[in-house]
Amino acid sequence: MKIILWATLTANGNYARSTPAHPPKPEALADFAAQVGAIGNFIVGRQTFQEFQSQPRRSAEDAGATFARADIVVVSRSGEVKGPTVVGSAQAAVAHLRERGHAAALLAGGEQLHNAFLAEGLVDELCLNVAPVLEDAGLRLHLPPGGFASLRLLASRDLGGGVLQLRYALAPTPRSGAIA
Ligand SMILES: NC(=O)c1ccc[n+]([C@@H]2O[C@H](COP(=O)([O-])OP(=O)(O)OC[C@H]3O[C@@H](n4cnc5c(N)ncnc54)[C@H](OP(=O)(O)O)[C@@H]3O)[C@@H](O)[C@H]2O)c1
Structure with missing residues (x-):
């Protein structure tokens, strides 16, 4: 199953926070809704x-x-949390959607969950929306200490409202000591 990490970044590279005073750009939200409609699911942190x-x-x-x-x-x-399906780990979320017959999963965030999926090597693609805002030190998407991964640009798109979308394939991370 293909796992797509969908996130909005600020122009200074942060993992954008959403607050009542600074909500996400409507263009990014509309893209998220469209992708949920196409894929039929999303995974989200509590x-x-x-x-x-x-x-x-x-x-x-x-x-x-x-x-x-x-x-x-x-x-x-x-x-x-009450309501929808609740699972206890990233792996369990993937297993649940696979059992339900999904070919792809959209990973909606937040920071902790996105970084957990990255750390576990569960992400196949990144769909990053760069919003025209700057923040303070803020939050970050990152690999575990010492981690490194090459990305291959698959597509770029102007979502409107100054939001640019970059879609990347994430190459499998070579294990430490492996010969490239
Ligand atoms: N830039 C973007 O695209 C974007 C998207 C979404 C959210 N956000 C922002 O991100 C921030 C929220 O992120 P966050 O890191 O605080 O919250 P989060 O990742 O949404 O949720 C954290 C909670 O999810 C559960 N969790 C996370 N990783 C887990 C794992 N590996 N296994 C089991 N449970 C796990 C835990 O729940 P329990 O405590 O219940 O165990 C944890 O406390 C907000 O500022 C929000 O606006 C940004």
Whole structure:
């Protein structure tokens, strides 16, 4: 199953935070809804899921119906969330969607969960939206200490509103000591 990490970055390379004062760009949200519609699922960390639930709908677009049809998998060790499918690990989220017959999974965040998937080598593609904003030191997408991965640019697209989307394939990370 192909796993696509979908995230918005700031122009200074941060993993963009979403707050009521600084919500995500509508163009990025519309792209997320379109990709959920096409793929039919998303995997999300407990914190981001609860933030998502607590936010008012920001647009009249039919994203609510798209999400209602999607398989939503919340990852949480504590299980402190009610409603959709809740699993205890990244691997369990992938196994759940595979059992449900999905050919691809969209990984929606947040920072902790995205980095957990990267650390476990579970990401096949990155779909990164660079938003025209700057932040403070902020959050980061990263590999574990010493990690390095080559990316292959698959596509770039202007989403409008100053948001540029870069899609990359993530080459498998060579194991330490392996001959390239
Ligand atoms: N830039 C973007 O595209 C984007 C997208 C989404 C969110 N965000 C931002 O990211 C921030 C939230 O990120 P976050 O890191 O605080 O929260 P998060 O990753 O959404 O959720 C963290 C929680 O998910 C569970 N979890 C994460 N990794 C796990 C693993 N490997 N195994 C089992 N459970 C796991 C744990 O839940 P329990 O505590 O219940 O065990 C953990 O406390 C917010 O600022 C939000 O606005 C940005």
